[in-house]
Each structure stands twice: as structure tokens, then as C-alpha cells.
Amino acid sequence: xxxxxxGGTGVWVSAVSLGTMTFGGQSHPLWGPIGGxxxxxASVLVGRALDAGINLFDTADAYADGESEEILGALLAPQRxxxxxxTKLAMRVGAEPNAVGLSRLHVxxxxxxxxxxxxxxxxxxxxxxxxxxxxxxxxxxxxxDDAVRQGKVRYVGASNVAAWQAMKxxxxxxxxGLPRLxxxxxxxxxxxxxxxxxxxPLTRDQNLGNLIYSPLASGLLSGxxxxxxxxxxxxxxxxxxxxxxDLEQTYDIIDCLRAVAARHEASTAAxxxxxxxxxxGVTSVILGARRLDQLDDNLGAVDLRxxxxxxxxxxxxxxxxxxxxxxxxxxxxxxxxxxxxx
Numbered sequence: 651x652x653x654x655x656x657g658g659t660g661v662w663v664s665a666v667s668l669g670t671m672t673f674g675g676q677s678h679p680l681w682g683p684i685g686g687x688x689x690x691x692a693s694v695l696v697g698r699a700l701d702a703g704i705n706l707f708d709t710a711d712a713y714a715d716g717e718s719e720e721i722l723g724a725l726l727a728p729q730r731x732x733x734x735x736x737t738k739l740a741m742r743v744g745a746e747p748n749a750v751g752l753s754r755l756h757v758x759x760x761x762x763x764x765x766x767x768x769x770x771x772x773x774x775x776x777x778x779x780x781x782x783x784x785x786x787x788x789x790x791x792x793x794x795d796d797a798v799r800q801g802k803v804r805y806v807g808a809s810n811v812a813a814w815q816a817m818k819x820x821x822x823x824x825x826x827g828l829p830r831l832x833x834x835x836x837x838x839x840x841x842x843x844x845x846x847x848x849x850x851p852l853t854r855d856q857n858l859g860n861l862i863y864s865p866l867a868s869g870l871l872s873g874x875x876x877x878x879x880x881x882x883x884x885x886x887x888x889x890x891x892x893x894x895x896d897l898e899q900t901y902d903i904i905d906c907l908r909a910v911a912a913r914h915e916a917s918t919a920a921x922x923x924x925x926x927x928x929x930x931g932v933t934s935v936i937l938g939a940r941r942l943d944q945l946d947d948n949l950g951a952v953d954l955r956x957x958x959x960x961x962x963x964x965x966x967x968x969x970x971x972x973x974x975x976x977x978x979x980x981x982x983x984x985x986x987x988x989x990x991x992x
Contacts, residue, residue, distance in 0.1 A: 651664050651665065651666075651702060651703025651704065651952060652664070652665040652952055653665065653705075654933050654934065655859075655933075656775075656805075656832060656833060656859040656933060656934075657832045657833050657853075657857055657858045657859035657933070658832065658857040658858070659805060659832050659859075661734070661805070662705075663705060663706040663734060663859075663933060663934050664703055664704045664705050664706055664934060665927060665933075665934055665935065665952055666704060666923075666927075666934060666935050666936075666937050666948070666949065666951070666952055667704055667705075667706035667707065667708055667736075667861070667934045667935070667936050667937065668695065668696065668699040668704050668706075668707050668708070668936070668937055668945075669708045669709075669863060669936040669937060669938040670692070670707060670708065670709040670713065670718045670721070670722050671684055671685060671709075671710070671713050671718065671938060672684060672685025672686070672687050672692075672938060672939070672940050673685060673687050673692045673709070673713065673714060673717065673718040673721045673722060674686070674687070674688075674692075674713065674714030674715075674717025674718045674720070674721055675713070675714030675715065675717055675718070676688060678714060678715065681713065681714040681715070685714075685938075685940055687721075687940060689721055689724070689725075692721050692722070692725060693725055694942050695939060695942065695945055696722070696725045696726065698942060698945055698946070698949075699937075699945065700729060700733075702949050705732065705733050705734055706733070706734045706736060706775075706861075706934055707722055707726060707733060707734070707735055707736065708736045708737075708835070708861070708863075708936050709722050709735070709736070709737045709738075710737055710738035710739075710741065710779055711737060711738065711739050711741070711743055711760055711763065711764050711767075712738075712741035712742065712743050712779070715743070716743070716763070716767050719737060719764055719767035719768050720767045720768075720769075722735070722768065723735075723767060723768035723769040723770060724769060727769055727770075730770060734774040734775060735768060735770065735773060735774050735775070736773075736774060736775035736776075736777060736807070736835075736861070737764050737768070737773055737775075737776065737777070738776075738777040738778070738779035738809055738835075739752070739756070739757065739760035739761075739764070739776070739777075739778070739779055740752055740778055740779035740780045740782060741779050741780065743760070743763075751782045751784060751785055752778060752781075752782035752785045752787075752789075752790040753782075753784075753785045753789065753790075753793075754789050754790075754792065754793040757790060757793035757794060757797075758793055758796075758797075761773070761776070761797050761802055761803065764776075765802060771801070771802070772801060772802055772803065772804060773802065773803050773804065774804045774805065775804065775805050775806075775807050775832070775833065776794065776797070776803040776804075776805070776806055776807070777806070777807040777808055777809050777833075777835060778790065778806075778807070778808040778809065778811065778819075779809050779810060780809070780810045780811070781810075781811050781812070781815045787815075787818060787819050787822050788822055788826070788828075791806075791819065791822060791823055791826070791828040791829060792826075792828060794806050794828070794829050795827075795828045795829050798829050803829075805829075805832045805833075806829040806830070806831055806832065807831055807832055807833040807834065807835060807859070807861070808831050808833075808834055808835070809834065809835035809836070809861075809863075810835070810836070810837075811834065812848070812849075813848035813849050813851075813852040814848075816831060816834055816849070816852060816856075816858075817852060817856075819831055820856060831858060832858060832859060833858055833859035833860065833861055833933065834849060834852075834853055834858055834859070834860060834861070835860075835861040835862075835863060835936075836849055836860065836861075836862065836863070837862075837863055837864050837893055838860075838862045838863075838864075838865065838926060838929075838932070839864060839865050839866060839867045839871060839922065839926065840867075840871060840903045840907070840922055840925055840926075840964060840967075840968040841867040841870060841871060841893075841895040841896070841899070841900045841903060841968065842864075842867060842893055842895060843968060843969075843970055844970075845860075847974040847977055850929075850930075850931050853931055854930070854931045859933040859934075860931050860932050860933045860934075861933060861934050861936060862926055862932055862934070862935045862936060863936045863938070864893060864936075864938070865922065865923050865926045865935050865936070865937075866919055866922055866923070867893060867895055867900070868893065870895060870900060871900070871903065871904065871907065871918065871919065871922040872917075872918065872919045872922075872944075873904075873907075873908070873911075873917055873918035873919055875904065876901060876904055876905075877901045896971070899967075899968070899971065902967050903964070903967045903968050904918065905967075906963055906964055906966075906967035906968075907921050907922055907964070909963070910956070910960045910963060910964065913960070914954060914956075914960075916950065916954055917947050917950070919944075919947055919948060919951075920947060920948065920950045920951040920954050921951075921954065921956070921960075921964075923935060923937075923948055923951035923954075924951045924954040924955075924956050925956060925961065925964050927951060927952070928956055928961060935951075937949075
């Protein structure tokens, strides 16, 4: 296993981590189709992950209505000192009005509930799961500061936030002595390269870690799909089509993945993951496997070395078809930089 530094901290995390959105919720209308794994099934995946050297495990309080945290906490209890647990808050976790968001009230409750479900005294990485437009970020960070000072939270991160929102949080934390974000967790895949426009440049500039989720676009890049349609009825994309993608371009990407995979005698999924791992600024890629064979195949991406030609082919196939502003304008303007430029 490779290990990479988590942003500006002194903490090292495995290049791939295990996501647990698939744990629990077997009969739930939302979480069941995504995963629905019971304790025994989850135990097999966690055991294999630990054997492979994975030391970062990601969950959230809303996953399977808390069951994901419960299963993960129980499975990691014997190895608690040697692993890092990342969880999140902000999504709705109950019917009452304040069971959502990033208010001090909800942050405080959520930390206590996650600690109880995980069966631990502290959370290694506590992440804002989404931006709350109704709560001042100062209030959220102050509540998180209390948790850090109490030893209940080690580090603070954020997920699914825009670059300006992350920068606002960083700007507030510095002068106020409040916890500084150490990482962002974002969607990134060959079918979804949006974070290259603003988020990746921000994290490189501010020395934040990047935790990547859905690197196979919910299985769309796994090799199960092509222009003829899905090939596995129980596959996630066949039942839950998120994130949104340009399907025609994605089929082109899959064609390219298959060509590269054939050269390396690897799976298309491993190549897609290896591409993400090769991108500058990526800290850890979160694997969301439902079966042991999937996890074993995904783990192979860590040792898969794509050539420069491989990367160029994949870059070309997956390049956004419409450039984003202001990136394209800045690039054009900077071509005149230097003596005699305008």
C-alpha cells in the first residue's frame, strides 16, 4: 500500500480508502439499492481492506440512517488505534426541524450520536457533508472548535462544497483561531472532471488533502456498461443513476479504458482508478465496493502504472467538451505574458 500525507497535517493515509455507504439499510428504499450490506458481508470487506494496508475508512451519520456507522465502528473496534475513521454531518437524520444542517445545535448532537454509534471516544476526521446556507460558517466552526478542544474530533474537513465556500471557511478560521479545514472530499472521475476547474487548484494552493469519492461514477466505468446498455441488473448505476454524466462521452471513455486495460492486462475499473490516483493533488481514492472480488480488483489500481501515452489518451477522451470560465480566458490571456506581451 502507498501512503500519502493528508494536506498540511503530519498524518499519512492510504492511497485508497474504504467507503461504507454500502453498509446497512438493506430494506431502506434509498440505501438498500446502493448497498444494503449486513454485518457479515461488511466484515469481509473491512478485513480485506485492513489486510491490504488501508487505514482510512469513510462513513456518514446519514448512511443507512446511522447503521453504516454502527457496523463500521463494531468492525474496527479491535484495530481502533491503528486506523482513521472519517464521518460526516449535515444531511437530514430525523424528522424534527433541527435534525439537519450545520447549526451549533445540530453539530453538537451529531458528534455525540456519531461517537455513540461508532463506539469510539474520538473521530479522526469530521467532515461537513454539505454547505448550509442558513447557518453562518463562524457558528459551525466554533461548534467544531469545542469538539476539537474536548478531544472528540482530531481534524475537520468538508465534502461537496464549492471552492469559494471552502475558501470562506479557511478565511474565517485563520483570524479566529478556529479549526482549519485539512481536506475536501469531492466527486472526481473520468466522467466528472469538474473539480479541475476550481477545487483542485484551491486545494493545491491551500495545501488541503483531496479525498475522492465515486471514482468509477457509481460503477458506470467499471466495465459493466457500454453502448448496448448495462450488463448487470443489480449494479448500482442500473438502479440509481447518480452522478449525472454525459453518456455519449462516457461511452467514448469506456472504449478508451478498454483499450488501455487490454495493454496492461487489467480491468477497466482498475485503469479508471489508476487514472484518478495519478492526478496531481489526489490524496486518497475512496473505494465503494459491494463484493470482495470488486474490492480485490480495485486494490490492483494502486500498483498499476499508466504510461504517459495511456494518460494522454484517457485525458483526451474525457476532456470537458465545453471549457469552463474563467479558466479558458485566463489561460488565453497568460499566453501573452512576458517581454513584449500585451
